Amino acid sequence: MHVYPFSALVGADDLQLALTLTAVSPAIGGVLVRGEKGTAKSTAVRAQASLLPPVLTVDGCRFACAPDAPDPHCPDGPHAPGAPATAGPARLVELPVGAAEDRVTGALHLGKALSGEGAEYEPGLLARAHRGVLYVDEVNLLHDHLVDLLLDAAAMGRTSVERDGVSISHASRFVLVGTMNPEEGELRPQLLDRFGLAVDVAAPRDAAVRAEIVRRRLAFDADPAGFAARWADAESALAQRIAEARGRVASVVLSDAALTAIAEVCAAFDVDGMRADLVTAKAAAAHAAWCGRSDVTRDDIAAAARLTLPHRRRRAPFDEPGADRESLDELLDGMGDADGSGGYEPDRDGSEGGGPDGDRPAGGGPDDDGPGGGPDDDGPDDDGPGGGAPEPADNGSAEHRPHADADADHDPGMPAERAPTPAGEPFRARLLAAQRSGRGAAGRRSRARTTVGRTVGARRSTSAVEPAPVHLPATIRAAALRRDPAAPITPADLRRKIVEGRETNLVLLCVDASGSMAARTRMEQVKAAALSLLLDAYRRRDTVGLVTFRGDSASVVLPPTNSVDIAAARLRTLPTGGRTPLAEGLDRAAETLRRHRLRAPDLRPLLIVVTDGRATSGPDAVRRSLAAADRLAAAQTPAVVLDCETGRFRMGLARDLAQRMAAEYSPVGDVRADAITAAAAPYLQHPRTGKAA
Template identity: 50%
Template sequence: MPDLVSASGAHFPFSAVVGQDRLKLALVLSAVSPGIGGVLIRGEKGTAKSTIVRGLAPLLGETSRVVELPIGATEDRVVGSLDLTRVLRDGQAHFTPGLLAQADGGVLYIDEVNLLSDHLVDVLLDAAASGRVTVERDGVSHTQSAKFVLVGTMNPEEGELRPQLLDRFGLVVDVAGPRDVDERVSIVTSRMAYDADPDAFTADHRVAEDTLSARIAQARALLPTVALPTAELRRIAGICAHLDVDGLRGDIVMARTASAHAAWRGAVEVNEDDVRIAAELALPHRRRRNPFDDSSMSEEQLDEALGAGDEAASDDTTARDETGENETGENDPDGPDPDGPGTDGPGTDGPDPDGPDPDGPDPDGPDPDGPDNDPPGGGGATGPQFGATPGSGSARIRTFRAAGVGDGEPGRRSRARSTRGATVRDIEFGARTPVHLFGTVLSAARRSAGDGMPAVEPSDLRGAERVGTESNLVVFLVDLSGSMTARSRLAAVRDACVELLRDSYTRRDRVSVVVACGKDAYIAVPPTRSVDIAVARLAQVRTGGRTPLGEGLMRSVEVIDRAARTDPQRRPLLVVVSDGRATGGKDAARRAEAAADDVARRGVASVVVDCEQGFVKLGTAVSLARRLGAEYVPLADLADVGLAGRVRGVA
């Protein structure tokens, strides 16, 4: 559902969005208690993620705002920059605030936050941790307050979020389109009514919007007086301990969320229901240990964790009973309202604090592979599934890079020109080029020819060329023929593939997987930023049969050519995991040689991971590497520790 804005500039009303109760509740709780840390919204496209976030702004009060950070923004636009015109004209360093400072006291919204460049993620992490944005650049130091509620949306199929940034989001909500026919009809009806007359539609919901805004304000005012009993705090600690949540940020966020939920329902003390809501929203993404762990939490897992929390809370009650102390209860001696929250308090038209309909979206989120995206069977491959499983993370994979210096998106693999990194020389100044101060002063000095102190003029400006690192398109050509999967070799190859994919995840690459086995080669995973999806699809691939290595190289070239048309700045890196033997007819070896020569002529950077094992080796992978002009790496030497030991153990 695209963002909706009326002619007068009003967004689609927050209270008019049909469904998505859990998402609306998470946003409201973050508005009630900004210390929660914001909300990450994950889900498929067309689920009103952006519409709901933008509709929150009018509910936050006159002084609050929603500032959007475009994923393509420059660093200067985000953190602020010097006004060069005033510097040259007045001789004074005047600083223009960036988007982070503009969001101070409000909401910083990032659509497709998982696509945000790494250098902007670093800046965002600094601001989120300190509550300030600090610029130390070219001899100028400046700092401004930047306390904001961070809200981001993402489609997991387009790539994962860096763990450091994921941890900064207090709450996470997985959303999906409704499957109920009546709800879908209601959504379409609301959308058509808005399209027909946006201003009238907005006016019709003015009362509900005002009521919801007032309820948020009342909850904010009540929040400082909400009590968090020791028993409920022990319940929170017990839940986090049971789920092995790293650190104490999860405990703190849960405590703040439970208190905000109590204030939202008009209570003065946190109870077990508040803690349950907090666990559902604050903990799923904190259970993740490595890039391939599931970042959702099922109802069964939640119930089990809540059971551990109950035990921790009851321990506190037992201790109180033994010392003769009375447990603090609700102010109402009869206990909480059996009809549930919201019936007595203001704003009953707001989000349902009890969450969405249990018949609504799957709490585990959408199927990452989609309904109709099962990989092909491999054409003649009749062996077992490859069954790639999450790696242990103990291996340190050797770093493979594309040669030269590129101009691709920031990442952590190959050298590239960028706005960050080490300054290597001064160049002609441009609109997007940082100033090279020494080069500028030197240019002014040359122009003045030694006539006293040189005055810097606009024509003297020189830019700084900086070299950092970029991400690449890494195409994995995996040989899963019968010879590759014989005996214990399958486990070694599987570990190698998973660790290579893990390495691409940490380096922010796009990845694609081409499988060669059976009668032909095929593209098992088209280029994607989601390494999770690549691992999941590779696990379903059937192994065995012959080795159509030539066809695999040709399919890899097809992937590279197709990607170059849409993303020409991203350089490719081909990683061939094979023993180098081409089988499948008398011309199989010739086809492989011709395809390898074609890859070499194109200048594609490549690596051959030699999986040949045994005492007698044919050296076919070495010959393949020479034809490709590739770096040659025996499988046993792929990693320094962990994986290397496992591979040598089966060699």
């Protein structure tokens, strides 16, 4: 199978540089690649793995021990220094998002154990990745229990297994490479910090560069072997240069002036801990070796810092990531040269991460068109994926029409749309946890039967390929209770563990953004509550959505997501004003829950309707809103109605709405943010029973 050549990539200079630096110095710790869909993230990772120098491993060792320094505690050892060894290509091990824990760390060889051949440990993916590359596509979707395993291996350099009668430990040092789309959620801070380098990639906006990308991809798809042959010389030269740089990196001099400059940059950039300083120093030395220098210069520090620092900066939960890169650029531009030679002068072509002659890390193509080989080799934008924070989608709703519904609620002189109200400060939301046990995806909120957690029992296995782990004592006990205990264990004796852990939930806010809700303090606190729920959902791996209604329509401002940055961008630009299409808001919320339930039937939902109960948009507005409430009640949608009506004389419309919805009613008056989350806590319900938790 032919892999797309690394040298043939176009418009991915930062990505190529980051992968190349980790190839030169694996001690950097790996690369996180963040970007929008279709930006060749996976293609680049797989292409670069073929350029890594061969790896010598002890013959017969399943754990890839090095012959000159074998692991003294290797399960297949001990190996004598200088033991026979074989050179092979560096391993690229892919960790699927849905992998089971025993396939990641290894486990008892079930087939041999059940057939009476004895207990034997079967190595997992972490053992295979030792001294190679562990690649996780969509790393932000990795379950928490697998993230914990990666963190342990990255911190200790070893993997330990203690279960099912297995007690074993082996070396597990690898370059961790992850790719992700930030629109689908962010990484846990602990795992994010473990990536030595981080790169934001985006599709080039230059038409000529895009055309060159398509041209090369079509040529590769039409004739993979011929395309690879045309780039063979460039690939060979690049692999040779990586090998030479890897041999040179240990001799690169990191002077006191360079170390001081690195420390000043890290301190000024307000990063957490000391890992940033260490990784920046290693990356700067690798960059110097890649460029053929024996001393670290300011150019090397600048190139390294742009890859090592932005994802480590201490940020507020909803700060935009693009500001990190801009601040770092300003900081680096204001520094003097680390070697005392004065200010920084970029290369003539504007690059800051090239080789000795200013070339990019990918090298030239067969036609010497430069490192990317394209007509214009501009790198990705510096504003992060997609060129900055996403703007709200223009779906034709009232939120996106500047002149929608000139009549504001109850006040003809009120403007149809007011400027977006800023959100209040987010706070730590109370735990919204259902007491009954569900069956949702693994998370950190409500009790559930999952594949990760505490073993509470055993059940008969229905298939040999079930994701639930085998309950070994129960399996042996079932076999022993048969009439013929001496008979070998058969698949009919298999018992699977019943595991109780935590699951995720879906919290959908349906917010009235009409003129009657346009008071600044109301919307400010409503937004603060939504941001707080989102922040809590991010920490607990939950899903949060936001539906708003105003004018004559409703829209899903925030589809169910756990992406903090995108959610914050949507909420900040939420305008208010216009009439109150309550029926449309309830129907849109019901449709959102219905669609999401089809994709995740075990995800328990909670609908929180924030309104004063008034319906003023269109003919028969009140009748249609009550009919929409009846439909929610018939669907047994668990819900809470928060009454935002204020004043001495109240109409009680929100109370009537709650009764029609069969929802809990809570008068919150001025919509205090903490009241929104506190009122929701007791009312999470099980989707099948419809009973309160």
